[in-house]
Amino acid sequence: MKRMILTSSSGAGLTYADRADMVVPLIFRFVSGPLPTSHHLEAYLKGGRHIGEVRWSDLVARSPEMGLAHKQLPLDWFCKAYGFDLIELWFDPRPNDQLQLVWILDYLRSQSYMAERLKLRLVDFDLLESDAARLRDRAVRVFDVTEPDFEAARMAWEAYRAPTPELCFGLLGREFPTLPFLKPAMEQLLAELPSTTTGLGATESRLLDLIAAGYSRTKELFQPGGLLETRVFDQWELGPLLEGLASGPMPAIAGLDPKLDTLPPHDARGRNAAFRRSRLSLTEFGKAVLEGREDFRRYNPIRRWWGGTLLTNDRLWRWQEESRSLIAP
Template identity: 75%
Template sequence: MKRVILTSSSGVGLTYAGRADMVVPLIFRFVWGPLPTSHHLEDYLTGGYYRGDPEVRWSDLVGRLPQTGLAHKETGLVWFCETYGVEFIELWFDPEPNSQLQLIWILDYLRSHPSITHCLRLRRVNFDLREADGPQLRDRTVRESEIAECDFEIANMAWEAYRAPTPELCFGLLTRDLPRLPFLKPALEALLAELPSPITGLGATEARLIELIARGHNRTKELFQPGGLLETRVFDQWELGPLLEGLASGPMPAVAGLDPKLATLAPHDARGRNAAYRRSRLSLTEFGKAVLEGREDFRRHNPIRRWWGGTLLTNERLWRWDRERRLLIAP
């Protein structure tokens, strides 16, 4: 086996592009909810199954291979690459923030496996993998570079910063020169922009949501669909629902018209929740209009308990981001 591609879920299409003998899409979403533990991430990559353990492993997303069949099943990723003579391991991660977080995580992990680090190649994917069609993925020229020790060091620094209990270390990285990982700083800044504003109390995607609702876009389908009006770079359509629910609940909601049945449905009831979202007809409350105009702070009147990387945001520990001044504001 000559070539393996590691990519994010955005790069699933590479499986059919004929650019590698094996394509491994990594599934983790690091931009929403608590981060997986180091043990959980290790288990995902080392393979093996345990009684009562329902978790997906890396190999579950790779089908039968022409050269090795199902030999990769229930094995470790590194062990498989060593055993089957993989010559090149290419990293295809586009500029989307979650993909950049996956890149620094996998680089940090592979750093401790020197037997294969010489095989690693970084592809500078400067376009959206999810939106690229088959011919683009197959034929597009994508710059390649070897992985240097400084790349591992930056990845380790950035991954530890994102996992830290405050966003301060991530903010500090914005002043660093990171030419070999050119999409990392823009991704970190996009993530920091999702912290509450010091004026409105809303993150960038929340603010965009209420702007669109104020313009009359009252259907969740047009707000949530990939590549739609919202143009979010950080959250996917499954994460936008809880974000919208946060704006429509609490003592002083900014959004009205969300189907009340959502409050009674289990988080895993995707079918029921999707139907409830489709039934919703959204509008701004008077308070929501005041928030949109910067006359009210949403977080002064409503609770928050949300993860930003390793930081748990609460009303008592509410880190904020000033987008105009590019400044992190401590609680």
């Protein structure tokens, strides 16, 4: 039986776990920045040679049997041409993984060959923290993918792409028996909307907490699995959050290397060095925000994407943590 695994970039270790003939890690990050367009996502799964554009095959290892044939074909054509009998979905509980899962399920619903061969693995652990040896023998429950699962994925993906968070908030009142991590992931994402009290998202508040506790080095704050314990953003997405807190008319953080203002976003090496040189502390205003005495967004501009929602000061959706409520602008 010929097997394929579709997973996130966190599950790249499955490539060496001998659980499938081919492992396809999907590389999109949906939790920060503007979402890719439908055209971009479709082109990603079509494959082929397109200079400067990523494709589904970019992280797929060369196969002794198939060589580099996967580099030229759309994902669904490739599966059919090489006769994959079983296609497994491995996505862990982290919000970005769950978003990737509903996106790919929504796509595969219309791909009859792949849809008929789909199985869903209930990955209740962090793929990123599991090496190939542990993945090789780990027991992971498996389920058939049914029409209600496709419909749930369509609903969730449409909700996240909508121009307001209202549909995502509505998902918290529904049940998804075969997708048990979807609702917790949505709630974690909603908690990243600005708080009604401080104007900060959950990760921004945690950053201020740690800096107030004396953790002044970005290495301590950004390292995977470290003090921050963020499940939403990866280490590359934390930098812009920190810069947002350290800029504007009333910054909450002092000590960020000023050279960051002159470095282009694509200069990863230069920006990483500048972050490491930084020695962070809270401003008096930052202390007031952390204590709930001031609202960061009352004094500082915001223009940030949350799924399909563009957050601005005039259109600022907020999250009320105590009551788990979405507050409209």
